[in-house]
Amino acid sequence: MNPKKFIESNKDRLLNELFELLRIPSISADPAYNSDVQACAEAISGHMSKLGLDQVEIFKTNGHPIVYGECLIDPNLPTVLVYGHYDVQPADPIDLWHQDPFEPVIKTTEIHPEGAIFARGACDDKGQMFMHFKAFEVMKDAGEIPCNIKFMIEGEEEVGSMNLEPFISEHKEKLACDTILISDTGMIANDTPSITTGLRGLSYVEVEVTGPNRDLHSGLYGGAVANPLNILAKMVAGLHDEKGKITVNGFYDGVEIVSLEERALMAQAPFTQEAFNASIQIPAPLGEDGYTTSERTSIRPALDVNGMWGGYIGEGAKTVIPSKAYAKISMRLVPGQDPADITEKFTKHFKAIAPKSVSVKVTPHHGGLPYVTHASNPAYKSASKAYEKTFGKAALPVRSGGSIPIVALFEQILGAKSILMGFGLDSDAIHSPNEHFGVFNYFKGIETIPYFYKFYAEQHSS
Numbered sequence: 524m525n526p527k528k529f530i531e532s533n534k535d536r537l538l539n540e541l542f543e544l545l546r547i548p549s550i551s552a553d554p555a556y557n558s559d560v561q562a563c564a565e566a567i568s569g570h571m572s573k574l575g576l577d578q579v580e581i582f583k584t585n586g587h588p589i590v591y592g593e594c595l596i597d598p599n600l601p602t603v604l605v606y607g608h609y610d611v612q613p614a615d616p617i618d619l620w621h622q623d624p625f626e627p628v629i630k631t632t633e634i635h636p637e638g639a640i641f642a643r644g645a646c647d648d649k650g651q652m653f654m655h656f657k658a659f660e661v662m663k664d665a666g667e668i669p670c671n672i673k674f675m676i677e678g679e680e681e682v683g684s685m686n687l688e689p690f691i692s693e694h695k696e697k698l699a700c701d702t703i704l705i706s707d708t709g710m711i712a713n714d715t716p717s718i719t720t721g722l723r724g725l726s727y728v729e730v731e732v733t734g735p736n737r738d739l740h741s742g743l744y745g746g747a748v749a750n751p752l753n754i755l756a757k758m759v760a761g762l763h764d765e766k767g768k769i770t771v772n773g774f775y776d777g778v779e780i781v782s783l784e785e786r787a788l789m790a791q792a793p794f795t796q797e798a799f800n801a802s803i804q805i806p807a808p809l810g811e812d813g814y815t816t817s818e819r820t821s822i823r824p825a826l827d828v829n830g831m832w833g834g835y836i837g838e839g840a841k842t843v844i845p846s847k848a849y850a851k852i853s854m855r856l857v858p859g860q861d862p863a864d865i866t867e868k869f870t871k872h873f874k875a876i877a878p879k880s881v882s883v884k885v886t887p888h889h890g891g892l893p894y895v896t897h898a899s900n901p902a903y904k905s906a907s908k909a910y911e912k913t914f915g916k917a918a919l920p921v922r923s924g925g926s927i928p929i930v931a932l933f934e935q936i937l938g939a940k941s942i943l944m945g946f947g948l949d950s951d952a953i954h955s956p957n958e959h960f961g962v963f964n965y966f967k968g969i970e971t972i973p974y975f976y977k978f979y980a981e982q983h984s985s
């Protein structure tokens with residue numbers, strides 16, 4: 524098996540095939556793109572068939588389809604389930620893209636001198652998911668497939684994977700595996716490989732504050748009635764105290780305390796506050812007292828307003844007291860916190876802090892449990908060896924701040940741990956305008972993944 528050589532002699536095709544996928548605007552959140560999402564599922568299943576996978580099938584769900592295919596060679600070999608998603612975030616704000624988000628182009632950047640593929644979904648997750656298809660091709664080409672491999676690629680990750688849980692519960696046998704392999708996270712830098720050992724959970728709510736029954740003239744009524752926007756701003760501002768702690772009653776109950784030893788270990792990962800500030804052009808960071816930036820985004824929970832609106836936001840001035848004000852709020856959770864419990868606590872708290880002059884409604888959206896795995900996991904060790912082989916240095920274990928809610932459910936339902944071999948960089952602008960994925964990273968993923976299977980099979984037999 525010589526992944527490097529395979530990549531060298533198939534470079535253009537490997538890029539062009541990914542480009543074809545990136546041209547399909549498979550935006551799961553917007554029903555206007557339903558037929559594109561379907562077309563993308565068909566393209567994925569086409570690739571699976573071309574790879575020679577068996578049982579290739581597009582499973583209908585109550586939402587977007589799940590695509591499955593497998594290569595089972597020997598019941599004595601370990602079985603790996605590859606998970607990824609073919610859906611993407613909306614491209615908005617469109618004006619801030621330097622190109623059509625669904626017409627990929629390669630451009631060099633400071634961080635990606637070999638070039639990066641710019642397109643929505645390039646990194647999250649089409650590019651990373653597709654590395655697994657091409658890694659399979661590498662192994663097939665060499666006639667060395669060391670494990671049984673199952674592929675399950677879904678189309679609703681970006682909208683909460685609501686239909687995936689019933690699917691995996693219903694197909695437990697079909698999806699049975701020893702470990703799950705996912706590339707939907709990042710690594711520290713191109714010369715500093717890392718493996719993600721944790722994901723934060725998520726509780727997402729929408730709040731609605733109602734004052735008067737209709738929008739009012741702000742001259743005739745101003746000063747005498749509660750303005751829901753004023754009130755909401757104050758309520759939201761009170762959700763953090765002066766030490767950066769979240770004030771929701773009971774929010775930190777049960778939060779797992781990470782030992783000083785582990786924190787010291789984490790602090791060894793290369794990070795400079797100055798570079799962090801510069802990378803997003805902020806004058807100074809802000810967060811919970813007593814924790815570093817890396818800790819604030821991994822081992823500690825967070826609460827953020829994602830959007831807030833109401834009243835008049837059009838051109839010019841309209842004198843009005845709005846009847847309603849809204850906000851969307853995300854809470855990132857860590858081990859020891861449960862999304863349903865946090866949502867309940869938030870709802871109670873938010874209603875309790877509202878003045879009598881308004882009424883409050885809280886609507887929960889999707890959520891998910893946090894996840895951690897340990898470097899002692901045999902699959903983790905195999906991944907680690909694979910990085911060492913292709914990067915020439917050991918990968919650092921890193922807990923990420925992002926969420927992939929299905930990962931905790933995989934563990935609960937299938938009883939298998941997930942290995943998060945992410946090849947993206949934080950600077951790749953996932954979910955943002957001008958999302959990109961390094962050509963180096965794409966090829967490095969294709970090169971590294973086959974070694975994971977090789978080492979995992981060896982570990983299994985020893």
Ligand code: BES
Binds near residue numbers: 647722889923927928
């Ligand atoms: N791939 C991301 C999650 C991610 C990115 C984790 C980078 C770690 C590092 C995933 O597609 C995503 O965007 N998840 C959402 C949650 C989902 C329920 C919409 C998130 O984290 O906001």
Ligand code: MN
Binds near residue numbers: 648
């Ligand atoms: Mn993703």
Ligand code: MN
Binds near residue numbers: 647681953954
């Ligand atoms: Mn995403």
